[in-house]
Amino acid sequence: MCAAAAPSPLYSVYQAEWRFSAITLTVIFAVYAIALLAALVTVGALSDHVGRRPALLAALAITVAMVAFIAADGSGWLLAARILQGTATGLATGATSACLVDLRPQLAPLINTATPGIGLGAGAIGSGLLVEYAPAPTTLVYVLLLAACAAGAVGVALMPETSPRRPGALASLRPEFGVPGNAHGRFLAVVPILITTWSMTGFYMSLGPSLAIELLGINNHLVGGFVVCCLMGTSAIGSLVFRRRNPRAAIIAGSPLLLVGLLGTLAALAATSAPLFFASTMITGFGFGGAFLGAFGSVSRLAEPNRRAALFATVYTVNYSAFSLPTVAAGVAVTQVGLGVTANAYAIAVAVVAAVGFLAAVRLLPKH
Template identity: 50%
Template sequence: MPARFRLTPPVAFAVVAATFVWFLAASSAPSPLYVVYQERFDFTEFTLTAVFAVYVLALIAALLVVGALSDHIGRRPVILAAIGLEIVALVLFLVAGGVGWLLAARIVQGVATGAATATLPATLVDLATKPGRAGLVNGTAPLTGLGLGGLACGALVEFAPAPTRLVWVLLLGGLLVAALLVALIPETIERRPGALASLRPRVGVPPRLRAGFSAVVPTLLASWSLSGLYLSLGPSVVTEVFGVRDHLVGGLVVAVLCLTGAVTGFLLRGRPPVRVLAPSAAVLAFGTLVTLAGVLSGLLLVATVGTVVAGVGFGAAAFATFGTLSTLAEPHERGELFAATYTLSYLAFSVPAMIAGLAATVAGLRPTALVYGGTIVAVGVVATVLGRRVAAPTGPEPVPAGSPTT
């Protein structure tokens, strides 16, 4: 396509950020619907978390295979392929008639989101024209998408007709628009050899980046494990533990955590991300502890306050981890670095949640939530202690070759 039809870097940055939000909104949309599907298709808590987990396993597989592909063939082709797969997944949700359809939809969605998740953050760093902007958006866009997806889907399930159909139609429409706009963004990577070799599954962080990467790991584990609990079992806990059957409230469980986190990340802009690592873990642990007090006492208000506090910690953790990572890598390293980061993140997101689903089927939701949350508190405390010892780069993001400087 002629260069005159390409979007300018600031407009392209906005398009990529919006696409990132939309992908994550689609990924959280099933959360308020799990209870509906569970009643309609008559399956257990373990099956529910299996539907949740196959998505994450497929996502991790995609990260391992295509995580570094955009470093070789370019960002735009990988993003467009991811959008195409996501459209297929949403069509499968639209026609779903049983658990098998849900599993298939979530697997395809996992592959699509994995490819997008490895590529969109790197593209944002490439297109950023101001220091710190990519780190801020990479920290807040996923949380915004997760929160809006859960909230909007919960509202549609509660108030709109055809709750298991309308949400997918709306998401499909947004993705079609995204595909048209992404086709117009400028390519930020020059093609280079090694594309086929890059498809060999592996997880790796370039040696020179490992010290900075290890600095974010404890906080990453605590925050993503918490989000896995909320997105997999959160609406079910609201229904069974607190006796609230309003689907909008189920969506609000996800939205309160994630949107509070997104606002927190935005308010922290300008702070050195590495200095936020320890405080974010401490707030996350405290908020989770308050939430557990609400679950133990059966008081929804206490659990809600705890969720808001945990959301502050969650958003601060996202800002700290992705902001720190955005300072580390050169353009040709970003795809691989973000792939490794999200592989670890989604393992923390999915494996504990699937174990919790099995435990909930055997022992019940309340004790499972208490043990799961208690473990997150412990990890958060460890992350707080380790975060205080971190010494990592806090300079501005490297400016991609050919990008305007400020």
């Protein structure tokens, strides 16, 4: 997850150096999500059949993506690197989550919920720090990530295997989608929350650094990383705070915070106030943590073990479609009406969907 967020503070650097449009920038961002989703629904369960260690080592081997970032001299290289990176992340996500359940079943839900936000936040702020203050801004961060992945590979090679091999590896590659009949109502009720949280995350991670630099007049790439860190770091905190609440209560508590944060962001952009912008981003992230935790928990607990893969694949499809497609649309809008108008319109649209999600949770989800 650190590696996934590392390019975010660099997007404005790449864009200025190679002079590609906002559409190209958001497409470079979106192909990562598409590749990650494709990997999740195909090889996400592969570690159940070949073992955890081989799957994790294969994911780490795909860190050749870092080499592609280092060698990049245009947008084509960035596209290829992000596709490789998304594929590796998708494979690693399934294997790592399963490995945590094997080793620490009591802590696995908490770790799986909190670590993505922590990793994305740390990756963005670390990358921003290196880009702004260290030499070789478009190279050093990837060299360090390569070294970290090499160390991780050694650790994986030495760890005990927690899942013996079993047949069915090829069959597990066939994507399976579906929502169990007893989960249909809850799934439809939480779709607006899934769309809200992931479309907002996609916008912040792709255009958030540019927004801070261009609209707020802060010409510092560390600030670009801090934008992502504010959102994702507080989302991890929100997940921890709301983890003991039932799903409906988590959504009802988190959704209003999303709305408050988004309205604060609109006010910050109108007033070009950096403190208000970052404070609003933190509120939004905190609400994201609670709302998404509740949305995911409300449907995941209803699926029988033999139907969970299909349900999770469906949820992931909604998540990563919302993560990527609206962001590309925003990139198109930026070229037509500018970043400021696009950011305001995007925030209003997400706020409306968040309000719908709140009402759906109140009316359709059970209290217990």
